[in-house]
């Protein structure tokens with residue numbers, strides 16, 4: 001039986017054109033992009049071509065794109081690099097964020113707290129809606145940085161990006177947006193103020209091991225990995241081949257077109273409702289379709305995900321990097337649900353092209369397995 005992959009938020013299968021770009025570049029290039037000889041200049045040429053292409057698809061100047069090893073490094077560079085540098089120019093040590101952030105952001109914040117920064121979690125409602133009035137008030141008390149998840153990789157909710165950016169711009173506080181799960185789901189909006197963005201290639205069919213941080217030129221910044229590459233903003237030899245693969249994935253167009261995702265989600269949820277297994281999506285405000293957290297009452301998510309895997313269905317208990325952990329999803333807990341509730345939640349993240357009948361089969365498998373585990 002063919003397996004069903006409903007874990008696109010963890011990673012997206014590599015696109016053939018991204019693989020081609022990677023292989024072609026790897027075969028053609030022998031030099032290091034920092035070397036001055038002909039081979040080095042060839043690698044530099046391809047790297048900068050890929051950066052230009054990525055930048056034009058994202059809508060930012062190429063000089064503001066810092067290549068990193070992925071989304072985690074981009075987020076952590078934004079937080080650690082900017083918070084420290086801003087505190088040195090008198091911006092204080094208060095960072096505004098939310099309880100719904102990805103584990104890589106939480107980890108960077110933990111480090112900043114150890115270094116004497118204050119983490120302020122802005123309240124969110126049960127349906128994951130951020131209170132903008134509270135953000136406005138918190139900004140008045142001063143902040144060195146605001147860091148928020150643009151699109152939730154667990155709940156499918158979209159932050160009111162423009163409103164948040166306008167408030168931060170008015171308060172003259174830089175805003176970092178974790179755009180890793182937003183990429184491929186529509187154009188990245190041009191926002192007012194000093195906005196940093198983190199993105200990762202493997203979430204849209206590029207290859208793992210590369211991401212970007214959009215770092216506006218006027219934001220104080222201290223490198224996380226000090227060194228000469230990336231205009232002195234990051235140490236480490238850049239991979240022109242990975243950058244070419246990232247550019248190729250972006251050139252393929254949106255990885256998760258809205259209409260296709262809506263159709264997929266409707267098919268899946270209709271089949272799930274018809275199965276009447278008491279599996280309910282969390283009711284969240286401001287969602288884009290395709291990413292769902294499902295509450296499976298009376299069932300432990302850990303056992304459910306394992307059983308589903310044996311049945312041929314790949315899904316998760318939350319973000320991939322924390323799904324091996326004992327703890328249930330921090331995001332579901334962050335919404336204010338209790339531990340028992342969170343321990344019964346799984347995440348499904350759909351793709352844009354499921355063959356006919358696949359999502360109905362997935363819903364049927366889920367319902368059947370939930371019933372078996374309840375016995």
Ligand SMILES: Cc1ncc(COP(=O)(O)O)c(C=O)c1O
Nearest residue numbers: 070071072102153178180181200
């Ligand atoms: C919202 C979000 N931010 C950051 C990351 C980290 O990205 P990467 O896997 O490229 O390090 C992920 C990956 O799961 C994510 O979903």
